[in-house]
Amino acid sequence: MTDSLFLRACRREPTGTTPIWLMRQAGRYMPEYRAIRARHSMLDAIRTPELACEITLQPIRAFALDAAIIFADILPILIGMGLDLEFVKGEGPVITNPVRSPADADALRTPPAEENLPYTLDAIRLVRRELDGRVPLIGFSGAPFTLASYAIEGGGSKNHVRVKSFMLSEPDAWNRLMDKMATVVGDYLVAQAEAGAQALQVFDSWAGALSPADYRAHALPYARRVVERAQSTSVPVIYFGTDLNGMLPLLRETGADVIGVDWRIAIDDAWAQLGDGVAVQGNLDPVTLFAPWPQVQRRADDILARVAKRPGHIFNLGHGILPETPVDNVRRLVDYVHERSAAMEAS
Amino acid sequence: MTDSLFLRACRREPTGTTPIWLMRQAGRYMPEYRAIRARHSMLDAIRTPELACEITLQPIRAFALDAAIIFADILPILIGMGLDLEFVKGEGPVITNPVRSPADADALRTPPAEENLPYTLDAIRLVRRELDGRVPLIGFSGAPFTLASYAIEGGGSKNHVRVKSFMLSEPDAWNRLMDKMATVVGDYLVAQAEAGAQALQVFDSWAGALSPADYRAHALPYARRVVERAQSTSVPVIYFGTDLNGMLPLLRETGADVIGVDWRIAIDDAWAQLGDGVAVQGNLDPVTLFAPWPQVQRRADDILARVAKRPGHIFNLGHGILPETPVDNVRRLVDYVHERSAAMEAS
Numbered sequence: 149m150t151d152s153l154f155l156r157a158c159r160r161e162p163t164g165t166t167p168i169w170l171m172r173q174a175g176r177y178m179p180e181y182r183a184i185r186a187r188h189s190m191l192d193a194i195r196t197p198e199l200a201c202e203i204t205l206q207p208i209r210a211f212a213l214d215a216a217i218i219f220a221d222i223l224p225i226l227i228g229m230g231l232d233l234e235f236v237k238g239e240g241p242v243i244t245n246p247v248r249s250p251a252d253a254d255a256l257r258t259p260p261a262e263e264n265l266p267y268t269l270d271a272i273r274l275v276r277r278e279l280d281g282r283v284p285l286i287g288f289s290g291a292p293f294t295l296a297s298y299a300i301e302g303g304g305s306k307n308h309v310r311v312k313s314f315m316l317s318e319p320d321a322w323n324r325l326m327d328k329m330a331t332v333v334g335d336y337l338v339a340q341a342e343a344g345a346q347a348l349q350v351f352d353s354w355a356g357a358l359s360p361a362d363y364r365a366h367a368l369p370y371a372r373r374v375v376e377r378a379q380s381t382s383v384p385v386i387y388f389g390t391d392l393n394g395m396l397p398l399l400r401e402t403g404a405d406v407i408g409v410d411w412r413i414a415i416d417d418a419w420a421q422l423g424d425g426v427a428v429q430g431n432l433d434p435v436t437l438f439a440p441w442p443q444v445q446r447r448a449d450d451i452l453a454r455v456a457k458r459p460g461h462i463f464n465l466g467h468g469i470l471p472e473t474p475v476d477n478v479r480r481l482v483d484y485v486h487e488r489s490a491a492m493e494a495s
Numbered sequence: 496m497t498d499s500l501f502l503r504a505c506r507r508e509p510t511g512t513t514p515i516w517l518m519r520q521a522g523r524y525m526p527e528y529r530a531i532r533a534r535h536s537m538l539d540a541i542r543t544p545e546l547a548c549e550i551t552l553q554p555i556r557a558f559a560l561d562a563a564i565i566f567a568d569i570l571p572i573l574i575g576m577g578l579d580l581e582f583v584k585g586e587g588p589v590i591t592n593p594v595r596s597p598a599d600a601d602a603l604r605t606p607p608a609e610e611n612l613p614y615t616l617d618a619i620r621l622v623r624r625e626l627d628g629r630v631p632l633i634g635f636s637g638a639p640f641t642l643a644s645y646a647i648e649g650g651g652s653k654n655h656v657r658v659k660s661f662m663l664s665e666p667d668a669w670n671r672l673m674d675k676m677a678t679v680v681g682d683y684l685v686a687q688a689e690a691g692a693q694a695l696q697v698f699d700s701w702a703g704a705l706s707p708a709d710y711r712a713h714a715l716p717y718a719r720r721v722v723e724r725a726q727s728t729s730v731p732v733i734y735f736g737t738d739l740n741g742m743l744p745l746l747r748e749t750g751a752d753v754i755g756v757d758w759r760i761a762i763d764d765a766w767a768q769l770g771d772g773v774a775v776q777g778n779l780d781p782v783t784l785f786a787p788w789p790q791v792q793r794r795a796d797d798i799l800a801r802v803a804k805r806p807g808h809i810f811n812l813g814h815g816i817l818p819e820t821p822v823d824n825v826r827r828l829v830d831y832v833h834e835r836s837a838a839m840e841a842s
Contacts, residue, residue, distance in 0.1 A: 307817055309782050316786035359758045359780045359813075361797060393741030394760025411706045413741025433706045435656050439663035450708060466706075470654055 152284050154215040158347060158384035158406050160427050160460035166452065166489035167214035168482055169286070171388075171408075172468030173207040174219045177475060180206045190235040194220055200271035204285075205278055210475075211482045214462075215284050215347070218275060218340070220268045222290030222351055225332055226299055228264030229256045239303075246302030248310075250321030256299075258331050261339035269343040276344035287345030289336050291352035291389075292329035292374060293367035298354075299325075308357040315366050322366065330370040334377035341381035348378045349386040350404070356391025360398055371402045379403070386429055390467055396421040411466030416454040427460035434465045437477045444477055448484055456492050463489075499631050501562040505694060505731035505753050507774050507807035513799065513836035514561035515829055516633070518735075518755075519815030520554040521566045524822060527553045537582040541567055547618035551632075552625060557822075558829045561809075562631050562694070565622060565687070567615045569637030569698055572679055573646055575611030576603045586650070593649030595657075597668030603646075605678050608686035616690040623691035634692030636683050638699035638734075639676035639721060640714035645701075646672075655704040662713050669713065677717040681724035688728035695725045696733040697751070703738025707745055718749045726750070733776055737814055743768040758783075758813030763801040774807035781812045784824045791824055795831055803839050810836075 150156075153167035175181055181203060184193060193199045203219040223241050227233050232244045247253050262269060268287075275285055290298075297311040298304075305311070315322045337348050355367055371387065378385045388408030392399060399407050400422055407426055409418040411433035419428050436447050448463075455461045463485045469478070500514035522528055528550055531540060540546045550566040570588050574580050579591045594600050609616060615634075622632055637645075645651075647658040662669045684695050702714055718734065725732045735755030739746060746754050747769055754773055756765040758780035766775050783794050795810075802808045810832045816825070 307782060309785055309817065309819070312780070312782040313785045316783070316790045356759060359794075360761050360764075361794065362780070391738055391759060394757075394764065410741075412703060412738060414707050417707075417741065433659070433709070435654060435659040436663070438656055438660045443663045447706075447708065470656065472656070 152214065154284050154462065155346060155384065157460055157462045158386070158427055162459045164490060164493050165486050166461055166463050168463035168485045169213045169215040169217065170207075170465050170469050170478070171217075173211075173213060173217065174203045175469060176471035177469055177473040177478070178206055178210065179475075180210070190221070191224070191233075194224060195267045197267055197270040197274050200268065201274040201278060204271070204275050208279070208283060211479055212486065213283065213482060215286050216275060216279060217286040217288065217349070218268060218272050218345065220271070220288070222288070222295065222353070223298060224268075225265060225289065225336060226295060228259040229328070229332060231256070231299055241298065241303050243298065243302045247296075247299045247314075247325065250318055250324075253321050253325040253328075256325070256328055258328050261332070261336040264332065265336060265339075269339055272340055272343040272345055284346035285344060286347045286349055286386075287337065287340030287343075288349040288351060289333045289340075289374070291350050291355065291367075291387075292326050292333055292370035293358070294352050294354045294389075295329050295333065296325055297357070305354075308354065311354075312357070312362070315362070326366070326370045330373045333374045337374060337378035337385075338381055341378065341383045345383065347384045347386065349388060349408070350374060350378070350402075352387065352389035355389040360395040363395060364398060368398060368401055375403045379405075388429070393418065397423070400426060406460075406462065408464065409466065414454060415451055415461075419455065419458070427462065428455070429462040429464045431466040432464070432481075434467050434470050434473070437469070437473045437481065441477060441480055444481060445484060448481060449488065452485070452489055452492060499561065501631050501809065502693060502731065504807055504809045505733070505774055509806045511837060511840050512833050513808055513810050515810035515832045516560045516562040516564065517554075517812055517816050517825070518564075520558075520560060520564065521550045522816060523818040524816055524820040524825070525553055525557065526822075527557070537568070538571070538580075541571060542614045544614055544617040544621050547615065548621040548625060551618070551622050555626070555630060558826055559833065560630065560829060562633050563622060563626060564633040564635065564696070565615060565619050565692065567618070567635070569635070569642065569700070570645060571615075572612060572636065572683060573642060575606045576675070576679060578603075578646055588645065588650050590645065590649045594643075594646045594661075594672065597665055597671075600668050600672040600675075603672070603675055605675050608679070608683040611679065612683060612686075616686055619687055619690040619692055631693035632691060633694045633696055633733075634684070634687030634690075635696040635698060636680045636687075636721070638697045638702065638714075638736075639673050639680055639717035640705070641699050641701045641736075642676050642680065643672055644704070652701075655701065658701075659704070659709070662709070673713070673717045677720045680721045684721060684725035685728055688725065688730045692730065694731045694733065696735060696755070697721060697725070697749075699734065699736035702736040707742040710742060711745060715745060715748055722750045726752075735776070740765065744770070747773060753807075753809065755811065756813065761801060762798055762808075766802065766805070774809065775802070776809040776811045778813040779811070779828075781814050781817050781820070784816070784820045784828065788824060788827055791828055792831060795828060796835065799832070799836055799839060
């Protein structure tokens, strides 16, 4: 299994064929997934290990993907900390008792992962058994800044006024809050690796709302801490966020083995700014998959050509796959990346 | 007037004191503005030259800003093209008959600006008279890609699936649509300069949704065309969008005199990538203004220090000022940028 294409690419070893997986590959674009979700809520599906296992395996059965990623969500970790989370149809996640003061932040608990998220750890154990070595399994967590943003904003946010105001106005409480986030996230990542996850991705979905100076001062130290804790298990760690192309060198300071890049930069430009000693995951625009196949192919070719023969590229989208994505283009993309990269390598 | 701090900075001439204006400075954070909008809808305020003039002047009276920007919006240009535009409270702009097919695109009209947007041209003439040379007046337009995005999506959009699908699936119709957009935008910019605008800003608000390859192929040629037409009037042109930090060198190919940068990159890093021969506008995070004053000051200092003694910096936010922004921090920021930059220049 450590010889899988995906894990070798994480270690920047030559792979011959470029590995590919897709963020949110277990998701709404698949009819099999929609069939399960028609009968079960998001939180139920996440908290029932058999359902989470089944959803995780759906895209692995359907496509020749090189890695599975556990079906879960970055937000349930907040429930055990004392926040009431709901997924409201059409609105996304809502936290009904958000953190609005230092006292709110100080009241948050830091339960260990086995107590806070036992269902996801069970799901990881189940999936590993079911996969039986076919492809490696990725675990994941939100990064401390992104979780703090959800906790303070009470859900998604356009301008992040509340979280940034808290960060700038209450620096001590902010550091205590981020310390707690880093503790629970670090525990959770370690627990996932111990349960069987063979790689770990840290989603810093909202870090791109920050200026480089604020990221460096108020988010990076905690991202670095959770990456380090995850790496103590010796599995590779992927760090991903969008809208971060103005601060790629800073992302290296997280210490992650792999940096995920969005589609707003040419992958070779991104890699040049990231420097040597790191693998890169990405970076096809998810909307490309809505185009006629020749357009998808042309853009996949472009990405592969830009990183040809550079070990350490994991093909992926630059963001999660979108709900209405045509399944046939997904199948063709996965096969094409394998065929084309192998042919380029052989040439 | 051509000796104003702002216009000299656009031409990259030394200014001694750094000029400052704020995107959306005539807006909802000002009680004077809210008082007018309590009695008049957005479209009424835009289409009544006396109201647009009054709103334009409000921030000039309140703060020591170095430029006025005409109160208008990028979307009314679509009305004369045949699209039905409404501003829906809490939802933003909605186009009830969006462009969904090549036939829809081909049905759009391209009326001249004096017929399509006479009210804004009248407002510009009024403001110029009222300003009486106090500060220069900026006119503006949306860029062709951004207007096409609104026209096709029917409003704002998170993932831009419709506009990108159209662009990739209907390349010929896309080019005809963008050609029309470039024609009306170019006309409008020229007409604004002829009415008295002393600089022109092109807002490509959604260009940051594109990959560099798609931007280059499907948006940049039309952005370049409208910048060139605007420059034919010999006023300086500012090109601005957010989330473009992965393709700054491409933005130079618009030919704009000034590039506006968001807050997701250090301003000196951005300028280094943009290269010589261009002025830079930005780049304070708008949310910074919600912080206690010492934090605002620290970040303003940082920006000024990074571009110290480099002619061609126009201080601004990295995006429009937000509705709840504390007015007192705006006043202090404007004065501080003047004092601090003058002191740095003298040192």
